[in-house]
Amino acid sequence: MTRDAGLPAAVPAAAAGSRSGKKAKTVLGESREIQLAIDLIRLGARLQLLETETQLSRDRLLKLYKELLGVSPPKGMLPFSTDWFLTWQPNIHASLFAGIHRQLMQHAGLDSVDALVKGYRLYLEQLPPEPGAEPVLSLTRAWTLVRFLNSSMLETARCRQCGGEFIVQPQRRQRFVCGLCRVPSRAGKTRKVLDARAGSTQPD
Numbered sequence: 001m002t003r004d005a006g007l008p009a010a011v012p013a014a015a016a017g018s019r020s021g022k023k024a025k026t027v028l029g030e031s032r033e034i035q036l037a038i039d040l041i042r043l044g045a046r047l048q049l050l051e052t053e054t055q056l057s058r059d060r061l062l063k064l065y066k067e068l069l070g071v072s073p074p075k076g077m078l079p080f081s082t083d084w085f086l087t088w089q090p091n092i093h094a095s096l097f098a099g100i101h102r103q104l105m106q107h108a109g110l111d112s113v114d115a116l117v118k119g120y121r122l123y124l125e126q127l128p129p130e131p132g133a134e135p136v137l138s139l140t141r142a143w144t145l146v147r148f149l150n151s152s153m154l155e156t157a158r159c160r161q162c163g164g165e166f167i168v169q170p171q172r173r174q175r176f177v178c179g180l181c182r183v184p185s186r187a188g189k190t191r192k193v194l195d196a197r198a199g200s201t202q203p204d
């Protein structure tokens with residue numbers, strides 16, 4: 001998790017699906033932008049995400065953020081690299097979210113940012129965080145993931161054992177086996193959970 005901490009912003013500039021270019025000139029259009037920003041802030045969006053995905057000015061976004069959460073948003077660029085999405089537990093969470101997001105885009109006719117909001121809520125329902133803990137996949141990471149996929153910095157591959165779609169590095173689709181079918185030994189505690197769910201009776 002600390003691997004990507006010191007890296008410069010690795011978020012690709014290609015913002016496929018972003019709303020830049022569409023101006024919210026009408027009152028209704030602006031109220032939709034504000035509601036979108038509220039939804040995104042409540043789900044944990046960072047400022048860079050808000051600036052990219054809404055037409056509201058930085059000043060208005062800062063004000064809205066502070067009104068809603070009582071604090072200013074954290075400063076600085078997003079430090080995420082693709083590495084995080086390829087580690088074991090994050091990969092499972094990210095893959096689930098990516099599948100939901102793609103379904104919403106393809107079959108519900110949502111644009112990318114609406115699919116982000118609805119898809120992220122569905123992800124939280126499917127894999128809710130432990131009480132008092134943060135979700136494994138934050139909204140901002142989910143958004144970054146969509147950008148990485150759109151810019152082909154990450155791809156999805158079908159596991160040849162379970163048939164599920166998982167996030168992989170580019171060019172790694174051949175003979176892919178996912179982290180649930182081949183659980184690494186270091187997955188430790190979570191592996192016990194999986195074994196328990198699978199009905200394993202082996203003692204520790």
Ligand SMILES: [Zn+2]
Pocket residue numbers: 159160161162163164177178179180181182
């Ligand atoms: Zn699998």
